Amino acid sequence: MKKSVFFGAMTVAGLAAGAAAAATLDDVKSRGKLNCGVSTGLTGFSAPDANGEWQGFDVAVCRAVAAAVLGDASAVEFVPTTGKTRFTALASGEIDMLARNTTWTFSRDVDLKFDFVGVNYYDGQGFMVPKELGVTSAKELDGATVCIQTGTTTELNLADFFRVNNISYEPVPIETNAEAQQQYLAGSCDVYTTDASGLAATRATFDAPDAHVLLPEIISKEPLGPLVRHGDNGWGDVVRWTMNALVAAEELGITSANLAEMAAGTNNPEINRLLGSEGTLGEMLGLDADFGAKAIAAGGNYGEVFAKNIGEDTPIGLARGLNALWTEGGLQYAPPFR
Amino acid sequence: MTDQSTNSVAFVADGNIPQSPPPARETGAIKWVRANLFSSWMNGILTVAALLIIYKLLSDALPWIWNGVWTTSSLSECREVLQGKTGACFSVLSERWNQLLFGFKYPTDQYWRPTLAFVLLFVAAAPVLFFDLPRKLLAFTALYPFLAFWLIWGGTILAPIVALLGVAAAAYVFQTYGKASFAIGFFGAIAAAFAVWIIGGKLIPDGASDNALLQAVPSRDLGGFMLNMMLGVTCVSLSVPLGIALALGRQSNMPLIKWICVIFIEFVRGVPLITLLFVASVMLSYFFPPDSTVDLFLRVVIMITMFSAAYIAEVIRGGLAALPKGQYEAADSLGLDYAQAMRLIILPQALKISIPGIVNVAVGLFKDTTLVSVISMFDLVGMIRGPILASTEWSGVYWELLGAAAVLFFIVCYGISQYSQWLERRLATDHR
Numbered sequence: 001m002k003k004s005v006f007f008g009a010m011t012v013a014g015l016a017a018g019a020a021a022a023a024t025l026d027d028v029k030s031r032g033k034l035n036c037g038v039s040t041g042l043t044g045f046s047a048p049d050a051n052g053e054w055q056g057f058d059v060a061v062c063r064a065v066a067a068a069v070l071g072d073a074s075a076v077e078f079v080p081t082t083g084k085t086r087f088t089a090l091a092s093g094e095i096d097m098l099a100r101n102t103t104w105t106f107s108r109d110v111d112l113k114f115d116f117v118g119v120n121y122y123d124g125q126g127f128m129v130p131k132e133l134g135v136t137s138a139k140e141l142d143g144a145t146v147c148i149q150t151g152t153t154t155e156l157n158l159a160d161f162f163r164v165n166n167i168s169y170e171p172v173p174i175e176t177n178a179e180a181q182q183q184y185l186a187g188s189c190d191v192y193t194t195d196a197s198g199l200a201a202t203r204a205t206f207d208a209p210d211a212h213v214l215l216p217e218i219i220s221k222e223p224l225g226p227l228v229r230h231g232d233n234g235w236g237d238v239v240r241w242t243m244n245a246l247v248a249a250e251e252l253g254i255t256s257a258n259l260a261e262m263a264a265g266t267n268n269p270e271i272n273r274l275l276g277s278e279g280t281l282g283e284m285l286g287l288d289a290d291f292g293a294k295a296i297a298a299g300g301n302y303g304e305v306f307a308k309n310i311g312e313d314t315p316i317g318l319a320r321g322l323n324a325l326w327t328e329g330g331l332q333y334a335p336p337f338r
Numbered sequence: 339m340t341d342q343s344t345n346s347v348a349f350v351a352d353g354n355i356p357q358s359p360p361p362a363r364e365t366g367a368i369k370w371v372r373a374n375l376f377s378s379w380m381n382g383i384l385t386v387a388a389l390l391i392i393y394k395l396l397s398d399a400l401p402w403i404w405n406g407v408w409t410t411s412s413l414s415e416c417r418e419v420l421q422g423k424t425g426a427c428f429s430v431l432s433e434r435w436n437q438l439l440f441g442f443k444y445p446t447d448q449y450w451r452p453t454l455a456f457v458l459l460f461v462a463a464a465p466v467l468f469f470d471l472p473r474k475l476l477a478f479t480a481l482y483p484f485l486a487f488w489l490i491w492g493g494t495i496l497a498p499i500v501a502l503l504g505v506a507a508a509a510y511v512f513q514t515y516g517k518a519s520f521a522i523g524f525f526g527a528i529a530a531a532f533a534v535w536i537i538g539g540k541l542i543p544d545g546a547s548d549n550a551l552l553q554a555v556p557s558r559d560l561g562g563f564m565l566n567m568m569l570g571v572t573c574v575s576l577s578v579p580l581g582i583a584l585a586l587g588r589q590s591n592m593p594l595i596k597w598i599c600v601i602f603i604e605f606v607r608g609v610p611l612i613t614l615l616f617v618a619s620v621m622l623s624y625f626f627p628p629d630s631t632v633d634l635f636l637r638v639v640i641m642i643t644m645f646s647a648a649y650i651a652e653v654i655r656g657g658l659a660a661l662p663k664g665q666y667e668a669a670d671s672l673g674l675d676y677a678q679a680m681r682l683i684i685l686p687q688a689l690k691i692s693i694p695g696i697v698n699v700a701v702g703l704f705k706d707t708t709l710v711s712v713i714s715m716f717d718l719v720g721m722i723r724g725p726i727l728a729s730t731e732w733s734g735v736y737w738e739l740l741g742a743a744a745v746l747f748f749i750v751c752y753g754i755s756q757y758s759q760w761l762e763r764r765l766a767t768d769h770r
Contacts (some may be wrong), residue, residue: 040728041723041725041729044730046728047724047728048443050433052437080724082714085620088620088624089620176723176727177728178724178727182736201733202733206734316730
């Protein structure tokens with residue numbers, strides 16, 4: 001009896017998965033909620049505050065998409081995922097999109113069958129060491145013990161870097177950033193390596209931040225971005241162009257302060273198309289004409305989201321760097337809304 | 339006579355010597371210290387060393403606790419208040435206590451519900467744990483699971499009522515037909531329960547939970563120590579009867595039942611709990627359609643229950659094996675059938691022997707509930723490791739948070755252990 005139930009469940013699952021893969025957008029609309037996978041907690045990127053409200057840079061992407069699709073930035077069911085459960089959660093349909101500082105790599109895109117819809121943060125892997133160690137370059141780290149999060153690209157980059165430079169290291173595997181911080185401060189490892197943004201955020205919370213230095217080497221490219229399942233390009237477009245709308249808004253000078261004024265119509269046709277007072281861009285996506293305006297209203301344009309969650313005025317204090325607009329020497333570049 | 343004695347004897351005591359206190363070194367605290375702490379050179383050295391260690395620990399720990407800061411709103415403010423002195427930052431507990439106890443998504447104005455369920459747990463557990471209490475209280479125990487379900491999850495009251503009716507129907511069928519034939523009663527009871535649940539489930543109107551008396555709270559919103567308590571209590575109370583059934587099944591003469599039980603026990607014991615949890619959280623969602631998954635809490639309860647039932651079965655099998663063969667033969671010679679022999683003679687003795695082992699498994703199981711944090715459920719440890727340590731305010735507060743978790747777990751586990759010792763004394767019928 002058990003067996004037949006099992007096979008029955010599998011058959012149903014197969015049928016339903018086939019049906020579900022087609023129209024995530026319709027599922028989200030009929031559900032009235034966006035299921036968005038986030039990290040179980042990464043300072044500045046996603047963490048619930050004292051009132052249980054999710055806050056952060058990745059969380060803002062979820063909210064913008066929810067606002068664009070459903071018109072309500074709070075219609076998000078945040079599904080916390082760990083480094084190990086994130087991909088299965090997305091592949092199995094438990095979540096509609098994953099915004100969890102995930103590095104865009106070839107094998108994740110191609111082999112795991114996901115679509116990265118863009119890059120919301122350009123990062124790179126760095127090293128943090130205690131100042132008293134007297135190390136000034138990562139190449140001097142021969143024989144060091146290194147705290148490293150398992151199941152991430154940083155683990156692989158680290159192995160590559162040490163192999164290329166023909167030096168040895170001893171990995172100390174850890175699960176979360178919080179654990180790494182504790183292990184590093186307790187002296188279990190000489191070096192902590194993760195994305196440079198994470199290192200800066202971690203160092204900012206130390207008792208004595210000045211006693212630790214970030215080494216100059218950035219050993220990898222870590223384009224972090226939201227991703228969706230392969231095979232539902234319509235839904236991928238929705239998430240991609242919602243993100244592009246936030247970047248384009250910054251470029252065009254649309255902020256949450258002047259949004260209402262601009263949405264009424266301006267003499268710049270691109271702004272009008274983005275905010276929906278002209279053209280039929282929203283309709284092409286299967287959304288309302290003002291989807292762009294709603295997404296921007298959720299948390300402001302890309303620059304505002306950055307400044308509010310991880311910018312230089314926050315305790316994390318990250319500079320824009322590579323994440324500045326292309327007009328200001330960075331890499332954030334939205335294709336035209338036309 | 340008197341004359342002679344006074345003259346011929348140099349000294350006669352004419353009264354008792356007044357009692358004098360024992361020598362100072364043979365009395366009171368000094369004697370105790372000499373006997374227990376400094377009875378030999380070696381012991382003296384060990385005592386001094388131990389005192390030094392205790393002093394060292396306390397001199398570090400006590401100022402840390404006494405200087406503790408309770409009122410700031412972030413770790414950096416704590417550091418400002420302390421000005422470099424040693425001191426704990428307990429503010430994280432006073433600000434986030436609700437998240438530690440209830441998780442971060444349980445509605446704040448509904449905290450009274452799990453609290454009430456927790457208090458009622460003691461009322462419900464009392465007649466089971468202390469069998470001197472009046473048996474009528476068991477009626478409340480039987481109702482408690484449904485009441486607690488309704489209190490914690492809220493929503494329509496019809497759901498727990500249908501569940502209760504299903505169980506009641508099963509009990510009725512078993513009472514009526516079980517006497518004639520155990521198998522008919524057993525399977526009839528299961529069929530009756532499912533019939534009531536399915537029909538009842540259809541009768542509950544859609545959206546009945548929307549305007550219910552108690553606001554519905556989805557499983558995903560449960561968290562904190564509440565989640566550990568819920569998993570612990572549910573899984574222990576389900577796995578003890580299941581474990582007994584498995585242990586008896588393993589001893590059965592019927593090959594099919596015996597082999598099912600043996601394979602189940604050996605398979606589950608051979609797999610780490612964390613693997614089962616990953617299966618529950620990750621693999622099972624592939625087998626269900628995306629919108630109608632079995633509740634994650636239920637999946638985890640099933641996995642943990644299976645796991646601990648296999649261990650408890652082996653503990654109870656040890657108890658059964660420890661009984662002399664004469665007990666089984668005595669039961670047979672009295673003309674008792676299998677169920678009677680087990681219920682009246684074998685199990686009461688076997689379970690008594692197994693108490694320490696069962697409690698051991700129960701305490702271990704309760705602590706193992708923290709493993710659910712790796713499948714991104716926010717139990718007490720998951721709350722600490724994830725959201726609280728990742729917040730910009732409290733990143734870096736370890737000792738205070740994990741210490742608080744340790745205190746909570748210690749209270750519960752020590753309570754369980756004390757109860758089991760009381761139970762052993764209470765059930766002791768031998769003359770030791």
